[in-house]
């Protein structure tokens with residue numbers, strides 16, 4: 008009998024029929040044999056993230072952690088978890104398919120075309136990411152690896168957060184010092200091994216916001232070379248791009264080294280009335 012995926016949220020897929028699964032395309036391959044593939048299962052397209060049992064502990068732990076966190080989440084701006092199953096060789100998470108790929112590829116394409124986004128599009132995309140992030144933070148989850156490659160685009164052009172492999176569920180009085188994330192999106196306090204919390208996601212959100220406006224990373228050029236050693240809040244070219252100066256204010260709230268100057272997500276959204 009065919010398995011109805013949407014009804015299998017947060018449950019093991021006991022009735023899962025492996026032979027009904029057809030690989031359409033490998034979407035991504037991680038080190039140590041992990042992979043993300045698009046599959047046809049009966050008449051549905053689904054994404055399966057697989058990790059072989061013989062993978063190193065940390066890679067395996069990341070997928071199990073992603074399963075634990077994603078299976079507790081349900082929000083239109085978070086990639087939908089549909090279940091998990093095991094084969095004799097691997098552990099697998101089933102996810103909804105985001106038809107238009109990831110935001111990193113989208114931004115690269117826009118840069119190649121010189122096609123900057125207008126203010127409305129920037130704010131719509133920023134609002135989608137912030138919306139997903141508010142939901143996460145309200146559930147005590149810090150994403151910890153927010154970057155364009157982990158933001159997916161659906162057929163309706165709306166965005167969804169993905170890749171919860173190094174996310175963390177916070178408990179009261181938790182202090183975080185583990186250095187995790189992707190260096191270019193890592194808040195300074197994380198990189199320095201200092202205590203950090205939800206505001207480290209706000210830093211990464213700020214970097215993504217800058218990229219939505221300028222189509223490039225604020226601190227690194229397209230060849231991966233660091234621009235300037237001395238830190239200052241990156242400046243948007245608002246005049247040239249036809250953005251209001253309020254967008255620079257948003258950057259100023261998020262890309263702040265000093266945690267006391269960096270705004271909380273709630274305050275930013277109240278100020279901008281995005282949601």
Ligand SMILES: Nc1ncnc2c1ncn2[C@@H]1O[C@H](COP(=O)(O)OP(=O)(O)OP(=O)(O)O)[C@@H](O)[C@H]1O
Nearest residue numbers: 034035037043054102103104105108109156157170
């Ligand atoms: N549900 C999905 N729908 C469409 N594409 C997806 C989906 N999940 C993942 N991808 C694609 O696969 C890429 C890698 O996915 P993800 O970040 O979840 O895996 P990962 O193993 O953690 O990879 P990495 O280590 O590179 O971050 C994404 O950037 C995206 O292009």
Ligand SMILES: [Mg+2]
Nearest residue numbers: 156157169170
């Ligand atoms: Mg990823």
